[in-house]
Amino acid sequence: MTSRGPIRLAMVGGGPGSFIGPVHRMAAELDGRIRLVAGAFSRDATKNAEAAGAWGVAADRAYGDYRAMIAAEAVRDDGAEMVAVVTPNHLHFDVSATALKAGLHVMSDKPATLDLAEAKALAGVVAGSGRLYGLTHVYTGYPMVREAREIVRRGDLGAVRKIVAEYPQGWLSRPIERDGDKQAGWRSDPAQSGVGGCIGDIGVHAFNLAEFVGGVRVERLCGDVSTVVPGRALDDDCNVLLRFAGGARGVIIASQISAGARNGLKIQVYGEKGGLTWSHERHTELTIDWLDAPSQVLHAGAAYLSAPAQAASRLPTGHPEGFVEAFANIYRDFADAIGEGRADAGLVPDIAEGVRGMAFVETAVAASRAGDGWVAMPRSLT
Amino acid sequence: MTSRGPIRLAMVGGGPGSFIGPVHRMAAELDGRIRLVAGAFSRDATKNAEAAGAWGVAADRAYGDYRAMIAAEAVRDDGAEMVAVVTPNHLHFDVSATALKAGLHVMSDKPATLDLAEAKALAGVVAGSGRLYGLTHVYTGYPMVREAREIVRRGDLGAVRKIVAEYPQGWLSRPIERDGDKQAGWRSDPAQSGVGGCIGDIGVHAFNLAEFVGGVRVERLCGDVSTVVPGRALDDDCNVLLRFAGGARGVIIASQISAGARNGLKIQVYGEKGGLTWSHERHTELTIDWLDAPSQVLHAGAAYLSAPAQAASRLPTGHPEGFVEAFANIYRDFADAIGEGRADAGLVPDIAEGVRGMAFVETAVAASRAGDGWVAMPRSLT
């Protein structure tokens, strides 16, 4: 790290009641390279002040409005250098674009925007801004996910033949959005979430992970995106068949009505010589089953791991890190890139992945609604 | 058990080099209720004699031909009462029909026949024979699969919403059929296997298990049945989206090119209140994840299990049984039904399930070849 002191961060959203806001705060500050200095945490003034107080933000830098915040911080000598976007989806574009145009770097929660058109527009803004844009596909921050990616890239498995990504959750098994659950509320509201419910919330993580680890891009898909809980306005279950460029097959199974499931993201990549499995429930492990040899289990923090995986652990093997630390790896890489003045942030997902994610959601939803079978991803993206 | 002594069994196929023949032999005899007395194990006279010798079958009851065997045994006072059919698929129909017509009960390896038309024809033969017909969908014989079925039937999970059945194997990752591997040879030969390769060999197990445990029937499907290893004549990978009568969603993922996978059949059934998971790799366990309560793990042999599950264990909890014992449960139920003169064999899969399995294979293969999206199962079967 340079001696310049921590990167200064402002946050939009994340006030009391938010799930992901506190995660961004803890993750950003965990390694001492970023410090939260300003925020527009909530439109409710009391909640806004409460968040600022709890997180050590000066009262006069708790802004009632993100536009005001960006404008003010952009001209302070000690103003924020980057913005964390942790609002519901429908605000992602405007917050991100406003910050970038004001010369601030942006770390956005996923998905990048409300829809594909916005994502493409945002890509243009990023390109013209000279600033870094990162997307917190948090699972790419886990050490063993990065190890998995390296194993595939090195060719250890041979050519990739099949990828299965599963993401079962059960917390929307009942229509809790009607009982005032805040998290469920905006996620099942098309105005705030876009056309994708489950597929936009978690299906897109599975999609991203499949491409991140597998190193191949989805070319065509055939989706069953549907709503199981009566009356819900967006999908809560999606099952998608995939064909990747190069011919590999794939399946994405994502659901928020898989009652009893917690947050069981899992990916399996099969090549010619073996297959690897990473499961979020055992996130410190990576299993490789070989065609002709004993299975291997690799453990986070071990000295035999690849450099990218080792760099993603703070503690010796056997001392588990978790979700916040995976998030923090993304922030740390981002801070390093800012600190070093680099034009890209390495493994941190960027706007190109944001665009692909939105394309996946829109393509799968549209195809499923039309009752079509196989459809192609937008040509420009394959 | 009655005092009548063991049921007398004849076997067709299963000679040296067979995988499943010895399993049928061990399973049939395990509980002392069935005894192998005759066989047409191989068309190779030496191998035929070898099998007879190894298994205690009198030399004069090792027949060179299954027709001759059935004819001879049917008229002996101490002749075989039932036939085990363990040949490649293309012979299933004729062996089964011949035996049934001669008044013998039939236990057939799956799939029931080479194609759907044969299966329907066989259903007619069974109906007219007054004899029992069983199909060794072995996984239905595991205690915890039977417990899973009971849990769903009792309504513990509420209405079924989603079923995911996965069956990864990796042993056909290379074209070993070209190197003389006998098991791979007939399984990848349309003349012996029918239109389905992987889907007919193991996809049909996953399909059967989904309906057996889930208690719902597949109505429509959308399949990606394909050949990954160049030059292979039949599919070796299949991924199928399902819709069940009543509205539940489903996914079947079966593969024989999932390199490194052993025999990882797994089923998950999600209802309104929770989801259950059974994995062949942990076959003595059944996990239920509840929406609102701690997860449960049920163990084979325990006193708290349902009657059908308890009846499927021979040993106290903690003393694992296995594949042969699951097979033996099917044989034991079948022997009991014969011994008691019953018209059906309870939980033993029968020709109706055989017909549905063939319909699944043909429907999925045809739809996939045509590049169609969703297609319906044959109307008569839904």
Add this chain to the structure above:
Amino acid sequence: MTSRGPIRLAMVGGGPGSFIGPVHRMAAELDGRIRLVAGAFSRDATKNAEAAGAWGVAADRAYGDYRAMIAAEAVRDDGAEMVAVVTPNHLHFDVSATALKAGLHVMSDKPATLDLAEAKALAGVVAGSGRLYGLTHVYTGYPMVREAREIVRRGDLGAVRKIVAEYPQGWLSRPIERDGDKQAGWRSDPAQSGVGGCIGDIGVHAFNLAEFVGGVRVERLCGDVSTVVPGRALDDDCNVLLRFAGGARGVIIASQISAGARNGLKIQVYGEKGGLTWSHERHTELTIDWLDAPSQVLHAGAAYLSAPAQAASRLPTGHPEGFVEAFANIYRDFADAIGEGRADAGLVPDIAEGVRGMAFVETAVAASRAGDGWVAMPRSLT
């Protein structure tokens, strides 16, 4: 196998209500190399006849008394060639000695005898008999236990430094012997079991496994052998510290009051370079954790296993065998040795291991009663 036909087996004990009798029967006959032809299954004539009927033994070869049986079978042309001893412990010596003296081979359930003096005496009888004596320490029959032994013997782990063997059961958490439980009854009766309760029933398995896999012999021990359930006449919990010849440390933890535990035998052997773990609950797997490399998981039935492990599987990898098959491996090896006229039965535990087991039980119980610390195993045995 030779063409001589199956080895003829007689059984003593094992009638209705027995747990281990049926296991011996299934295991002995599983591979077609042994056939049960005679028995003194129960002193209750009705039960004796019932067992004979169920297992295909001719009525006139169901004897009321083991002495009569051995005398009669020893002189028949088609008489039994070996005897399975499945009675409570106090009869093991006399049945075994009588059979051996009559020229019959003996396969005995463990422990070998009621006490160490008997075990030594039996060793003398075996030595003078020219017949084979086997002891069903069943866990030595599991493929992955045999693989573990090979790995240690090959030196893959370097010198052995520590062995931990755990065997928790919970079925004696309540005084069920007072409620007429037959299995609990004789196991907690010193007249039938000897001085060891839990330690003689399952502690001795852990001891045997430690020496079998670890390839080192216990030299000294320090035991806490105690009775937890008030009023029970024998121990139901034992924890023993070990020192092996050569200096390795060890711990045995065995218990029948570990409420909720099923049959969780587990062994860990640590060497200079890594440690291996085998757990009965995952008996088809063997895990090796290396000091400097990824962990490995070996799977039963795989082609990369050692010859002894491969020989202990009947089915391809991924098709689990179980407790009966492990038992059957011991019977099969024994049958092969008889068939080939060999003077020893290879991996089958013999009377020397029986003597060591009894020495372990007596030494640990005596030391614990005296409140001593460390004591030595009998000198002749170390």
Add this chain to the structure above:
Amino acid sequence: MTSRGPIRLAMVGGGPGSFIGPVHRMAAELDGRIRLVAGAFSRDATKNAEAAGAWGVAADRAYGDYRAMIAAEAVRDDGAEMVAVVTPNHLHFDVSATALKAGLHVMSDKPATLDLAEAKALAGVVAGSGRLYGLTHVYTGYPMVREAREIVRRGDLGAVRKIVAEYPQGWLSRPIERDGDKQAGWRSDPAQSGVGGCIGDIGVHAFNLAEFVGGVRVERLCGDVSTVVPGRALDDDCNVLLRFAGGARGVIIASQISAGARNGLKIQVYGEKGGLTWSHERHTELTIDWLDAPSQVLHAGAAYLSAPAQAASRLPTGHPEGFVEAFANIYRDFADAIGEGRADAGLVPDIAEGVRGMAFVETAVAASRAGDGWVAMPRSLT
């Protein structure tokens, strides 16, 4: 939280090369309730400045000496209110006592002191100081450990009968202290570590956890504390039999030469009705095996957990926290107690537990050296 702003923390030790220093820093600051403001991180001025810079500590509050630091901070208006002690063991007493006497609260890494005499003396200092003293037995901070404790306290398992605590590590399998490994160096140096090597480093965690979860106190013990790697000055392997007040049996197995083991702390508590198992390798889960009912698996973050367990999670179930978060739970509880002016910090281990830990180490080491069998814990502590 009160509006008073974060508690101000100073750290002693923890500079570059430290494992546990950064953990304390991340844990203390994670929840925004504590802020690191001063430190005597290293006696090496360059390293001291480096740590201060990396962690946002003002240069003039990076002190070269802990005595100077405590003296200076104690009189500043914005001076540190608490001290984190993360030095090797031999300094624990003096740093802690100096800070307490200066009116600062103390959070010390374990063990509390170099030996029992010091620990007792420190207990006197704490008692006279009117300040809080906490000990980072980090494993008590895991949500499912706290749940386990609650389950035992509620009596769900009935009376506790047996406790097994295992703590295998393998990182000292080679004499790496001779190769300059800093962590290994001081841990194997009696001058810095005291009489216990492995037993003082990790055995004491297992001891603490057994008492914390089991709710019973060790009364007598029988230990085998030994040195496996030739030339090492302190023990690297220890196996200890325990008797608890009230009669429960116990075993502690701790080792740093269990090659291949990472950091596998595990505890099992058996009561009359069932047993619970918590393993650090699966730290978000708690398994309860019941004598008469299906096993249960409880998951961190779930709504059905007890209040203490729920309070120890920041994220929804399925979003794993880890070692740092467990540490942070201890700091958070401590900060709450300071903020509320309470006289004790609830679940945070205190000096009484520190004294017991030192008594365990000294008693076990002394008994093992003398070759004794069972010895009693010091009377005043039982």
